[in-house]
């Protein structure tokens with residue numbers, strides 16, 4: 001038997017999954033929580049305070065994940081490393097890291113360890129909104145064609161606003177960086193000893209196009225004369241398609257991971273996109289929601305359509321041979337996390353403890369006893385801004401309909417429904433703009449853990465939902481890409497579509513819309529849509545004004 005390992009670098013932790021290639025059997029899994037977690041208040045020195053909307057990570061944590069989880073899956077499974085023929089990596093994105101030419105992250109250097117800009121900017125770092133706004137304004141004025149490929153707006157989560165923020169606020173870091181790259185490519189470089197930038201993050205996050213390349217020098221100069229040579233100075237025009245081999249495990253990486261030197265390593269990928277073949281999707285119209293801290297929506301299309309508010313359309317971005325469309329919601333599980341940390345009374349916490357269940361399970365159980373519409377609540381799912389279709393990180397959350405009788409489980413349910421309405425808005429926007437969405441699939445921690453939530457999504461969207469048959473879908477997808485990198489002759493696959501056909505999998509059980517619920521959700525969705533437009537499209541910018549007042553108050 002031959003095996004492949006997929007390593008999924010999430011928001012809070014990294015996990016490795018060892019897969020038997022022929023059968024798709026998941027043999028062993030290991031998780032390592034990041035030692036430094038998400039740094040959103042202080043640097044590791046404990047004194048350097050971060051401003052609001054920052055979210056950083058420490059690259060040492062990524063190496064630790066490799067060092068801990070790969071030996072662990074080898075030990076747990078008893079598989080001989082000789083029989084592991086491939087490794088694939090996926091990551092959150094856009095998650096970027098400034099490094100020296102030899103790959104050393106700037107935050108590893110003594111001189112920069114107290115400088116926040118030397119660390120990894122995590123996908124949910126939202127402090128480059130000013131740069132994103134300025135970029136969008138100039139791109140629009142200049143008639144830049146790339147803008148439409150990103151739904152009309154470049155998000156503050158993406159590569160260029162984040163890099164520009166470094167330049168604006170810490171030119172010494174910008175100047176010291178020989179390379180600024182996606183964390184997925186950095187980890188791959190640590191395994192194979194050379195930089196191999198992937199087409200997925202280049203396309204979706206760094207405004208790279210297969211035929212047109214990056215934004216022009218003249219546009220970059222218009223943004224800031226110091227950015228004119230950004231591509232030559234900090235990026236690369238050598239972009240490697242997903243589904244190809246980045247290289248092989250070096251002697252150094254072998255010492256770190258316990259793998260054999262020469263093991264094939266796939267070009268890096270993104271947690272969302274890598275999950276498509278894992279559920280067996282290889283053709284257009286089938287939308288996959290990857291639901292966790294945030295949700296990404298990926299769907300394949302035949303033609304390049306310009307969809308307002310999508311995250312991007314990239315040729316070969318998710319599956320070779322197709323246009324890959326991405327949209328997303330910046331905050332899904334994070335809503336529920338916020339809620340359980342801040343809004344759950346002690347009695348409920350005790351009840352969960354006594355019954356030996358998770359507080360999410362308890363709230364879900366109670367929320368499941370409510371009839372649709374019974375709470376009288378609607379929420380706007382913008383606790384971490386709106387990624388699609390408004391592309392605005394400055395929007396914030398909202399509950400409407402609260403009374404003295406409002407219960408925590410009603411609020412929890414309203415948050416679930418809000419995320420479902422957000423997804424429906426995305427689906428309808430795709431459909432209205434020439435990208436068919438005919439089937440719905442879900443993967444990720446939440447799709448597996450929360451049956452009520454999946455039923456609510458089926459009812460709100462009035463679509464059946466099929467669920468990934470792996471609790472580690474991204475890692476499983478990465479293992480498939482690892483097997484493709486190894487190639488057929490070594491016991492892997494010829495192509496990712498062959499792999500998807502052979503071992504892509506969904507559960508037998510799927511969710512079907514319940515007609516009575518669908519009818520009530522139609523009414524609630526109509527109300528949600530009104531609130532969405534009112535607060536999100538400029539009619540009432542109260543959320544932004546409050547944010548400015550807050551920023552001013554924090555400065556004093």
Ligand SMILES: Nc1ncnc2c1ncn2[C@@H]1O[C@H](COP(=O)(O)OP(=O)(O)O)[C@@H](O)[C@H]1O
Nearest residue numbers: 010011012292293333334336337360445449450
């Ligand atoms: N039973 C549950 N129902 C809904 N959300 C949950 C449940 N359990 C955990 N979560 C949320 O799921 C998120 C974690 O999702 P997961 O897929 O495990 O991680 P990640 O997004 O980092 O890959 C957290 O934000 C947490 O609040």
Ligand SMILES: O=C(CO)[C@H](O)[C@H](O)COP(=O)(O)O
Nearest residue numbers: 011092093123272292293294
């Ligand atoms: O933007 C994304 C992919 O393009 C994801 O939202 C981001 O990577 C975070 O993923 P997760 O919620 O699973 O931690």
